[in-house]
Amino acid sequence: MEKTPLASDPYNLVITGVGGQGNVMASRVLGNMMSRKGLNVTIGETFGASQRGGSVMSHLRISSETSWSPQIPKGKAHMIVALEPIETVRVLRDYGGPETRVICNTRPIHPVGVISGDQVYPSLEELRNWIKELTATAWFIDATDAAVRLGDPIFGNIMMIGALAGVGDLPMDRSDFEAVISQGMPKPKVEANLKAYDMGLELIEAV
Amino acid sequence: MSYLADDRKNETYLLMGNEAIARGALEAGVSVAAGYPGTPSSEIIETLAEASNQRKLYVEWSVNEKVAMEVAAAASFAGLRSLCVMKQNGVNVGSDFLLHLAGSGTRGGLVLVHCDDPGALSSANEGESRHFARLVEIPLLEPGDFQEAKDMIKWAFALSEEIKSLVMVRSVTRLSHASGNVTFGQLPENDSKAYFRHGGTFLDPLEGPLISLPVAYKHGQQQEKLRQAVDRFEDSSFNIYSGPEFPELLIVTSSACHLYSKEAINLLGVEDRVGLLKLGTTWPLPPKLMRKQMGRSDKILVVEEVIPFLEENVKILVAELAPEIGIKTFFGKKEGTLPKVGELNPDLVLDAVSKILQIDYEPAPQAYIKRAGELAAVAAPGRDLIFCPGCPHRASFWSIHNILQMDGRDGFVCGDIGCYSLAMLPTGFGTLKTLHAMGSGTGLASGFGKLGRFGMDQPVLAVCGDSTFFHAVLPALVNAVHHKSNITLVVLDNSGTAMTGFQSHPGLPVDAAGKEAPSIDISGVCESIGATVKVCDPFKLEDTQSTLLNLLEKETGVKVLILRQICALSPEKKSKKMYDMKIDETTCLGENCGCNRLCTRIFKCPGLIWGKEEKVAKIDDVICTGCGVCASICPSGAIIKKEVA
Ligand code: SF4
Ligand code: SF4
Numbered sequence: 075m076e077k078t079p080l081a082s083d084p085y086n087l088v089i090t091g092v093g094g095q096g097n098v099m100a101s102r103v104l105g106n107m108m109s110r111k112g113l114n115v116t117i118g119e120t121f122g123a124s125q126r127g128g129s130v131m132s133h134l135r136i137s138s139e140t141s142w143s144p145q146i147p148k149g150k151a152h153m154i155v156a157l158e159p160i161e162t163v164r165v166l167r168d169y170g171g172p173e174t175r176v177i178c179n180t181r182p183i184h185p186v187g188v189i190s191g192d193q194v195y196p197s198l199e200e201l202r203n204w205i206k207e208l209t210a211t212a213w214f215i216d217a218t219d220a221a222v223r224l225g226d227p228i229f230g231n232i233m234m235i236g237a238l239a240g241v242g243d244l245p246m247d248r249s250d251f252e253a254v255i256s257q258g259m260p261k262p263k264v265e266a267n268l269k270a271y272d273m274g275l276e277l278i279e280a281v
Numbered sequence: 282m283s284y285l286a287d288d289r290k291n292e293t294y295l296l297m298g299n300e301a302i303a304r305g306a307l308e309a310g311v312s313v314a315a316g317y318p319g320t321p322s323s324e325i326i327e328t329l330a331e332a333s334n335q336r337k338l339y340v341e342w343s344v345n346e347k348v349a350m351e352v353a354a355a356a357s358f359a360g361l362r363s364l365c366v367m368k369q370n371g372v373n374v375g376s377d378f379l380l381h382l383a384g385s386g387t388r389g390g391l392v393l394v395h396c397d398d399p400g401a402l403s404s405a406n407e408g409e410s411r412h413f414a415r416l417v418e419i420p421l422l423e424p425g426d427f428q429e430a431k432d433m434i435k436w437a438f439a440l441s442e443e444i445k446s447l448v449m450v451r452s453v454t455r456l457s458h459a460s461g462n463v464t465f466g467q468l469p470e471n472d473s474k475a476y477f478r479h480g481g482t483f484l485d486p487l488e489g490p491l492i493s494l495p496v497a498y499k500h501g502q503q504q505e506k507l508r509q510a511v512d513r514f515e516d517s518s519f520n521i522y523s524g525p526e527f528p529e530l531l532i533v534t535s536s537a538c539h540l541y542s543k544e545a546i547n548l549l550g551v552e553d554r555v556g557l558l559k560l561g562t563t564w565p566l567p568p569k570l571m572r573k574q575m576g577r578s579d580k581i582l583v584v585e586e587v588i589p590f591l592e593e594n595v596k597i598l599v600a601e602l603a604p605e606i607g608i609k610t611f612f613g614k615k616e617g618t619l620p621k622v623g624e625l626n627p628d629l630v631l632d633a634v635s636k637i638l639q640i641d642y643e644p645a646p647q648a649y650i651k652r653a654g655e656l657a658a659v660a661a662p663g664r665d666l667i668f669c670p671g672c673p674h675r676a677s678f679w680s681i682h683n684i685l686q687m688d689g690r691d692g693f694v695c696g697d698i699g700c701y702s703l704a705m706l707p708t709g710f711g712t713l714k715t716l717h718a719m720g721s722g723t724g725l726a727s728g729f730g731k732l733g734r735f736g737m738d739q740p741v742l743a744v745c746g747d748s749t750f751f752h753a754v755l756p757a758l759v760n761a762v763h764h765k766s767n768i769t770l771v772v773l774d775n776s777g778t779a780m781t782g783f784q785s786h787p788g789l790p791v792d793a794a795g796k797e798a799p800s801i802d803i804s805g806v807c808e809s810i811g812a813t814v815k816v817c818d819p820f821k822l823e824d825t826q827s828t829l830l831n832l833l834e835k836e837t838g839v840k841v842l843i844l845r846q847i848c849a850l851s852p853e854k855k856s857k858k859m860y861d862m863k864i865d866e867t868t869c870l871g872e873n874c875g876c877n878r879l880c881t882r883i884f885k886c887p888g889l890i891w892g893k894e895e896k897v898a899k900i901d902d903v904i905c906t907g908c909g910v911c912a913s914i915c916p917s918g919a920i921i922k923k924e925v926a
Binding site: 092094102105106109114115116117118119126127128129141142143144145146147148149150160161163164166167170171172181183184185186187188189190191193194195196200201204207208218222227257 | 284293294295426427455456458459460461462537540541543544548626627628631643644645646649650652653654656657659660661662663664665666667668669700703707708878881882883885887889890891903904
């Protein structure tokens with residue numbers, strides 16, 4: 075049998091963020107890229123009410139052998155791609171382990187409780203230290219900021235996908251990315267997304 | 282153009298469970314599909330509606346689930362294959378028709394897909410609808426993965442056509458909204474013709490009138506159909522056993538729970554001790570198959586969501602088979618190895634199996650779990666659900682809430698189902714005081730409004746969205762008018778079924794496939810039945826508030842206030858800002874503000890944030906949609922809006 079192209083099999087990845095950040099799109103794009111490589115992919119996610127400002131999570135199970143459950147078992151995430159920093163810690167609590175690695179967008183989105191002053195949002199400094207303590211490796215990038223420079227904060231999600239490609243755990247090809255996003259997207263938008271992907275790659279290499 | 286509606290036989294794609302179900306219906310040659318939006322079911326009709334632009338197929342978003350069942354049934358009566366789709370609650374709505382339909386029988390294949398929401402991830406309850414299959418005596422199928430979701434729909438159509446009965450197929454959120462690889466089969470050309478035969482006798486199921494009378498005869502037929510279904514279930518390839526011949530423990534399961542069980546067995550490494558019986562045909566259970574599998578193990582764990590439906594049915598069967606297979610020990614929801622409420626996951630199943638087999642298991646080192654828990658407690662403040670930035674509902678409930686306080690008679694609002702249900706929470710200033718089924722807000726208000734003779738003098742309000750208005754509010758409103766109930770209904774008209782992703786409804790000028798359709802005007806309907814009607818833009822706070830106050834204080838009978846403003850997420854609004862917002866830091870009084878930070882502490886649009894260092898409010902440009910409402914909130918006039926050129 076051919077050797078699996080994955081760092082682990084199944085490779086368990088969580089994409090997390092806040093409703094409205096483009097979590098679902100990111101997981102679909104990555105899932106389709108893996109599917110094009112002939113891998114078995116299962117994606118578990120919730121949408122609906124949690125899209126209204128709640129914490130959201132997509133679970134990706136990628137395997138060269140079989141399909142796995144749409145929920146990753148506790149403690150078994152290999153990688154967490156976080157569009158929002160405190161969500162990283164929330165996911166680590168349930169799905170993290172000493173071997174887990176993290177790519178974290180540093181742009182906070184304040185929960186209403188923080189806006190109203192009932193809760194405290196930790197400083198980025200603290201967050202960085204805590205996330206490092208709970209992971210084998212953690213990369214921090216300001217994807218939202220870069221996305222705003224590109225013209226729209228929503229590109230943050232694609233930038234994180236580009237960053238993930240830079241880590242090299244998964245067989246991610248730029249050509250697959252292009253093919254996947256070209257489905258049902260007008261050309262100028264495809265260009266912008268490709269740029270976002272490349273910027274993500276650069277950002278992670280610069281860390 | 283959707284690839285789902287192209288032939289592409291033998292190609293493999295990553296599909297959402299709901300897309301797989303839609304593809305299955307297309308491969309079965311479905312002609313008509315009808316449904317009502319509801320998470321987690323909506324993408325099935327959406328996918329088919331898109332496909333209807335490419336293929337011979339009629340798809341509609343019906344006004345409610347009962348009508349959807351009737352529309353689909355009509356197609357079946359005329360000999361076509363048809364599908365109806367809804368979330369769990371919808372089956373309750375349609376159940377009266379369902380019972381009669383089971384009695385009358387069907388002609389063209391008719392499949393009801395219902396998507397349950399264990400754990401109420403996007404619902405106001407976690408009720409389920411499998412028991413309807415037992416109640417009305419029709420077959421029930423449950424796909425266990427994505428490929429099955431597609432293939433089983435195809436099979437369900439064939440089964441329905443063979444036995445001339447409606448067939449139920451149950452999905453759950455973790456299948457409908459999860460995605461996996463699906464290999465496509467062939468798409469047939471649709472050359473079916475519709476014709477309703479009705480000239481035969483009452484007893485003729487193919488040529489006669491379709492009714493459930495004479496009851497005893499038709500009921501007997503129905504039970505015979507179930508028996509035929511069971512025969513086919515006995516050797517169905519959707520019932521799969523894996524594991525040793527004589528397992529120490531047998532897991533009986535279905536649906537997404539089968540994936541959790543498989544995962545648990547794998548993580549514990551007990552493949553040689555535990556058997557897994559995955560059932561795809563869960564009602565009625567096929568007795569021969571069950572006897573064979575259950576005869577080989579003394580311990581049985583039933584893994585399912587949410588109520589112990591399968592567990593009870595298995596136990597009845599085991600009791601009947603006891604003389605042959607002996608007495609079994611059961612584990613599951615009844616005895617408490619598995620939780621009785623909420624959704625399951627691999628860890629809960631793993632926990633159950635490790636308890637039964639007495640195996641120690643740790644998901645991660647104890648010290649790690651402890652430390653991660655401690656850190657999460659300080660580092661990850663919870664996220665309450667909130668209205669989107671720029672959501673018209675925030676403005677609407679701000680007005681309703683303030684006017685009720687100003688009115689001072691302890692008035693209250695009966696809630697309904699939609700994004701605006703969130704007005705139970707601080708994001709809607711806790712304005713809603715009841716929340717039940719679709720349309721129940723107005724029904725309850727109609728009742729409250731008649732309690733005056735028992736001394737009740739609180740103003741009674743109800744809210745509903747535009748889609749909900751047509752779904753089930755209308756009969757309640759008619760009831761209130763006819764009985765002179767003294768209530769105010771606020772219709773939060775945001776031009777779409779926002780909660781579930783902008784499906785069309787009778788108030789809009791488009792249909793499910795995006796084609797032009799006659800729209801029905803809510804204010805005209807309300808006026809025609811005799812209600813006092815006012816229309817306001819909720820973003821104009823002053824106007825909205827004075828209109829509402831007037832209605833509450835001056836008018837009697839049924840009053841309807843329509844607050845019209847498009848949803849912030851609607852495609853036409855999303856990309857453009859109406860206003861550029863900024864805070865005048867010298868005017869903002871910060872912590873010294875007499876208003877006690879009304880903007881960020883009470884109004885709480887996430888587009889407004891509190892500058893910890895500067896101690897003044899700030900606008901978060903990434904999040905603010907520029908609706909301009911907060912400018913009218915700040916008593917100091919520190920929030921400034923400038924029209925975008
Ligand atoms: S989707 Fe629309 S209606 Fe629903 S909370 Fe967001 S803005 Fe409001
Ligand atoms: S203008 Fe004010 S209320 Fe409207 S989205 Fe921006 S911050 Fe929120």
